Amino acid sequence: MGLDRVSCSGLAKRYGHQRALGGVDLELRRGSLTALLGPNGAGKTTLLGILSTLIRPTGGRVHYHDGSAVRDADDRLRREIGVLAHASLCYGELTGAENLRFFAGLYDVGPARVDELLDQVGLDERARERPARTYSRGMMQRLALARALLARPSLLLLDEPFTGLDRSGAAALGASLAGAKAGGAMVLVVTHDLEAISALADHVVVLRRGLIAHEARRPEAVAHADGGYRYDELKDLYHRFAD
Amino acid sequence: MTSSKISITGSRTSAGAAAGRTTAGVPLLRHAAAVAWKDLRVELRSREIVYTTGFFAVLLVVVFSFAFTREPSAVAGVTPGMLWVAVAFAGTVGLGRAFDREREGDTMRALLLSPAPRLAVFFGKATAIAALVLAVAALVAPLLALLLQAPLFEEPLPLVVCLVLGSVGFALVGTVFAAMLLRVRSRDVLLPVVLYPILVPMFIAGTKATAALVAARPDVAAAWYWIQFLGVYDALFFGISLWTFESLVIE
Numbered sequence: 135m136g137l138d139r140v141s142c143s144g145l146a147k148r149y150g151h152q153r154a155l156g157g158v159d160l161e162l163r164r165g166s167l168t169a170l171l172g173p174n175g176a177g178k179t180t181l182l183g184i185l186s187t188l189i190r191p192t193g194g195r196v197h198y199h200d201g202s203a204v205r206d207a208d209d210r211l212r213r214e215i216g217v218l219a220h221a222s223l224c225y226g227e228l229t230g231a232e233n234l235r236f237f238a239g240l241y242d243v244g245p246a247r248v249d250e251l252l253d254q255v256g257l258d259e260r261a262r263e264r265p266a267r268t269y270s271r272g273m274m275q276r277l278a279l280a281r282a283l284l285a286r287p288s289l290l291l292l293d294e295p296f297t298g299l300d301r302s303g304a305a306a307l308g309a310s311l312a313g314a315k316a317g318g319a320m321v322l323v324v325t326h327d328l329e330a331i332s333a334l335a336d337h338v339v340v341l342r343r344g345l346i347a348h349e350a351r352r353p354e355a356v357a358h359a360d361g362g363y364r365y366d367e368l369k370d371l372y373h374r375f376a377d
Numbered sequence: 378m379t380s381s382k383i384s385i386t387g388s389r390t391s392a393g394a395a396a397g398r399t400t401a402g403v404p405l406l407r408h409a410a411a412v413a414w415k416d417l418r419v420e421l422r423s424r425e426i427v428y429t430t431g432f433f434a435v436l437l438v439v440v441f442s443f444a445f446t447r448e449p450s451a452v453a454g455v456t457p458g459m460l461w462v463a464v465a466f467a468g469t470v471g472l473g474r475a476f477d478r479e480r481e482g483d484t485m486r487a488l489l490l491s492p493a494p495r496l497a498v499f500f501g502k503a504t505a506i507a508a509l510v511l512a513v514a515a516l517v518a519p520l521l522a523l524l525l526q527a528p529l530f531e532e533p534l535p536l537v538v539c540l541v542l543g544s545v546g547f548a549l550v551g552t553v554f555a556a557m558l559l560r561v562r563s564r565d566v567l568l569p570v571v572l573y574p575i576l577v578p579m580f581i582a583g584t585k586a587t588a589a590l591v592a593a594r595p596d597v598a599a600a601w602y603w604i605q606f607l608g609v610y611d612a613l614f615f616g617i618s619l620w621t622f623e624s625l626v627i628e
Contacts (some may be wrong), residue, residue, distance in 0.1 A: 137413040168588075183628065186488060187490075187627075188490065188627060188628065189627070189628045190628065192584060194620065197429065209404075209492040209493070209494055210492060211492075212490060212491060212492045213492035215490065217490050219483060219486065219487075220483075221482055221483030221486075222482045222483075223482060223483055223484055223486060223490075223545065224466060224482050224484065224487070225415070225419060225478075225482060226481065226482060227419040227423050227478075228418070228419065228420045228422075235519035236411065236415050236422055239408075239411045240408055240411060240412075240488075240493040241491060241492060242492075265422075266482075281487070285492075318485075333606055368476075
């Protein structure tokens, strides 16, 4: 069983004199997709870095709530976190399949899952046996998504996941996110592509200058019935609070 | 339903810090081997580090062999220095490139995000770098023996142990500093500046041990003394690396 809930209280991060986050309170819930919006430099990537355990906050706390009390807390926590970052986080000299097999070894995931994911993200037989450095931006993004989903994480953190994807890639990503959400994962997506994320999001957080400028959560029943936000609704929220 | 909490606080990444430890050694070794094998596989495919460091080391030895006299007494004096300077310079070139690769796709982050113990990542990287440095040494030593008629292989066992311990020491210290400087813009300039002062005792011990072996009358006892010093140096930096690596790679 994975994580149930992630909560942050008073989360702060400073880089020297520069404030990246100024005290963020946030709760991510099982089976929900949070759209983290905000202008450049708002602290979105820093927040993702802290949640992924790669950045140490200078203030505040993050609690990863786990339903099972018997789990080993250390390395296995990271097994529950899938990250899709700006960079591909994949090795250019290795083929797509080799990249996934290598990371599958680190995540103790079997080879069947590698093939399943390569099919799911739409990398065909020829593409998966090519060195990743020969991939287009979109193909690399698909491979990066497959890497993030390897261990069926219960917390999925995605930074601009729609960048470089064509229509079919964006649709496959949307389906993967909907699948992860339906499977009970907590999904946090940093994006400027409001159109792509609007239908999937049931929780919107607008970050501005390191602080939450606005937060809205759809009641579960409404989110299920409507399937998320409307594009114009999200656009309006963004322009009211982020600009 | 009972609920356990794993928390990250402002002062300390408790989950992250704990992640550096592992209760079982087997997963650590397995993950370290996977990381090392991945590095060697990438290198076998591109042969970038092997070619550049190999070429650089051969060039150094050839230049040295023309620059210095080949009288037997002079050879015994300059060979140890040539060997270890070639290993140091070529090793630094290889070390920088090995970590540049991790920067290109931000793959170091992927390694640190994985549930593999962070020490496994460290050991894997250090093992691959040690293998590359040892390959350079294995190229340079016979070349020196050939070009300078240096009696390097009169006592092969202590020489091999000396080079292995030297390569391991270089890899341990180099991996810590290269990982620490991964996100620093002027890392290419800074790496040798911060690395060499720490490596000075290792180079002194390696040079002394080699000098004892190539002397007109080889002093094997003296060579083993300096080799033991290398062993202590490696053990010391092994401990320091275990202690510092995770805190150096987490922002």
